[in-house]
Amino acid sequence: MTDDRAAGARPWHRRHRLAVDVTIAVGLVLLDTGMTLADATWWPDHPGTLAWVMLGVQALACASLAVRRIAPLTVVGVLGAFTLAISLLNSPMGLLTSAHQGNVWAPVSTLLAAYGPLFYQQNRRTAYFALAAFTLVVMRPWDPSTTNMTIGLLRTAVGPLLALYFDTRRRLMQALVERAERAERERHLVAEQARTEERARLAGEMHDVVTHRVSLMVLQAGALKVTAPDEATGQAAEELRTAGCQALEELRDLVGILRTAPEGDRTPAVADFADLVAESVAVGISTELIEEGDPSLASPVVGRTAYHVLREALTNVRKHAPGARVQVRVKYDNTQVRLMVHNTPPTGSPRSALAETGSGLGIAHLRRRIEVVHGTLRAEPCSDGGFSVEAMLPAFVPTSESAV
Incomplete structure (x- = not known):
């Protein structure tokens, strides 16, 4: 449950990674196209049809970065194939003569593409082999140039180094989190013992x-x-x-x-709402239960509090509103649990013997219980002559039970 709540609290860019990757890919397509047209890479002095076709192919190759998390080796292969094609068209084919032979002809997108295999690929051996071949294509050792080979090596080495650093950091953080969770569980077990x-x-x-x-x-x-x-x-x-x-x-x-603790001992929770509704139906109260969202989003203490609210509300209907129809609506989301109990006007007069039972402090006790978990309770008559009880509770309240 903790993981589900943490997922909902993650930043937007972590919850919409594909949209982020598409935006990055579009940005790099524009950057590489602009740099090519500015003679910073392989663009010839007198571009012909082939040059414009290859410019479009470069845009498509750079756009493959949109799937760099899903298929990192494919992205490296596409950009590597494009760079190799540009090199072969220049020499030995001579069909495309770059205006600046000393430039690095590989797109800037290769920097980000080289990051993916070591961070997202499970098979490290395959990733190293692909990056080695990619580095040779970008450096062009068959056309040696100190500047070209140095920049090409940096272009394909920075990404993998960053990938190794962030992957190690991710694994370390995951290990620390697991250790903290294990320590919390052990602490709970020691306290229980x-x-x-x-x-x-x-x-x-x-x-x-x-x-x-x-x-x-x-x-x-x-x-x-x-x-x-x-x-x-x-x-x-x-x-x-x-x-x-x-x-x-x-x-x-x-x-x-x-x-010994009873084996059947179990605290009430949101999963028991259906039982409460069934009890009301069994005694002749027309009761409808509507649940929206995932009940597992409610932490244990919130589930118990909501259970007590619903039980008190249904008890009051049986005492004070005989013949009324009841609707119970529960909404779960990542931040709160909203419980609404509404009953229509009663069709009969309440029995005095039943209505006079109890202390008359049920709502007050519920209000204090809800304030403990920083929630709110509203109980008031409705314009249609019925009565409404609405509780707003935070979805997650940390307790020792959350570690189990």
Whole structure:
């Protein structure tokens, strides 16, 4: 759940990576096209049809950066093939003569393309082989030039070095996060074990103290029965002894329960909303449940709070609005949980015996419970004569349960 909430809180550029890559690709297409036309790469003095065709091919090759995360080796292959084609068209074919033979003919996009194989490709051996071939094509060692080879090497080396750095950093951060989560889980388990041990210790002390006193009572009752001056006193002593023995047996059962947590023990949560609605339907209250979003977005303490709100609201409908129809609407998103309970006007008069039960402080208690998790509660009559209860709760409230 924590991961789901963290994903929703990530920056826009991390949640829309394809859009970011397309924008970068378009920007580099424009940059490389402009640099080519400005004679900064392979553009000839007198461009012909072939030069303009190759300029379009270069734009398409640079546009392949839009899929650099999905197919990094393909992007390297496309840009490498284009650069090799430009080199071959210049020499030995002689079909395209660059105005500046000392320029690096590879597009600037090769810098970003060289970053991908080591960061996104799982097979490092294949990535190294592809980058080595890519570097040879960009450097043009068959047409040696110190400036050209140096710039070409930097063009294809900076990206992989950055990829190795960021990949190592990513792995380190992931390991630190996993270690912190493991430590939190272990801390929770240690605390749970300490509570269990304290529970067992208290149960043992209670058993020792109470058993001691009740045992004395049983023995004294038995002695009284033997020495009773009349039958009535003896009968009373026997009943007292029997009750004491029964109390000791029940005490042993109770201590056994306290020593071990019940296996079926489970705290209420949003998953139990359907059970509450089914209970209302079973007693004749027309109740509809509408849920929107993913219930798993609600953290455990929020789920319990929402459960108590819904239970109190449905209880009040049964007490004060007989015959009313109820609609329960729950909306889950990454930041909040919104619970709305609305009932129509009652069709009958509430039974005084039922309406007068309870303390009358249910809403007030709910309000205090909701304030603990920094939520809000609104309970008020509606214009149609019905009643509405609306609770706004944060979707995530950190507790020790969140680490499990």
